[in-house]
Amino acid sequence: MDGKGWTNWAEGVAFGLENGMAVIPYALLKHYRKLGLSGSEAMLLIHLLSFRQVEGIEFPSMEELQQVTGRSISVIAGELQKLMKEGFISIDGDNDELRDIHYERYNFSGLYSKLGSYLAEAAKQSAQGQDKGAFAPDLRAAAHHSGAAAPDGGYGRPAAPGAGVEAEESRSLFSIFEKEFGRPLSPMECENISGWVDQDRYPEELILLALKESVFAGKLHFRYIDRILLEWARNRVKNAQDVKNYSQKFRNGGR
Template structure:
């Protein structure tokens, strides 16, 4: 840079720093799509955080948001309503008794909670993948040496099953036609880790819900509960139970 360019650049940086800096959660920038947020909705959240941190404005008006986003007031109002409806933000109200003023501010605990739940689920999935990878590499050695309680070598088909296991969340997203929410990911993890449903059974319940035209988690959970009560544990049990049900056996 020549002297003039360097001076202009440094003056610009100095001006920017004097205007303050906002601290934005990196997880929001990296994973907002995983939370089913659009780019404009994520940017709106960033602007709300920036107004609070830099300008001390905890409840910016629609007009103020319009100035920094360049978007219409009606669109901004719709996005704010969606963010509140889906629990990313809420509005807290309070009274300043000394000045007899009622004021409001945005509460971001919902956003932080959703980011935390997603990150916790991602860590759990990563640990499960590591455990499965360790089993896949150790089992063939045990079989070859005659150990491992007679564990047979892993066949290509069983490797395919394990790959499908790792893609359980992806299969659900494909059937739902959208990314899963953190709560939905937590539900699937609970089926596997707490309820101990075989993944084959979970996928069969998903298939049943698709056939019934009721592709939502509450319906799938009801199917799994009903199967558990009737000791349905695998594909053959599902087939037998379904035939019995359709023949009026219950």
């Protein structure tokens, strides 16, 4: 490389530095596969960290994430769902009372906890005389310390029947909700849908019926849908026929 080439190289480096640098845990780059992450999921975490550190954006929109990753919003939503479900990230909410604004931010304490547990297990096994060059600690042990679910379903247990089906159901629900809302869903909204499926165990049919009710009522927002689902759960409404019977009973004044 001649003098001009070195000058151009230096200018390029300087330009890059002026645009900011993100500090990424080397353990994430080196061991993400051992934590059960795909390359695209690890890269999504890196983008989230970079948005916070370089641009000061603690809760990037789905469109911003789509722009930097080049992937569809539905794929990004599915990856965020997995990261939140497995405890790598969470979402914190707070209120700015002076400006009367509610804002959200990603919390990475789960990621750091998992990395710390993995490295601790690595050091422990290394100290016990394992081959350092081919060392690969058991993910189940790291998952046990950090609360992560191992690839087989977690903590040495077989994967729950239908776990993959639930993930597919959530992704299809994302698409249907986005179509009805006429816009991409926010990460918090995706988390709401995931919670209905994974935690509350609402059938997909019931969630779609609640969405339909909110559309007919002209109240298309998540709080209203959540109230419908909660009301149905209290009254043991579990399927379309139950919804029909409950609605008829409600119209008849509870008789």
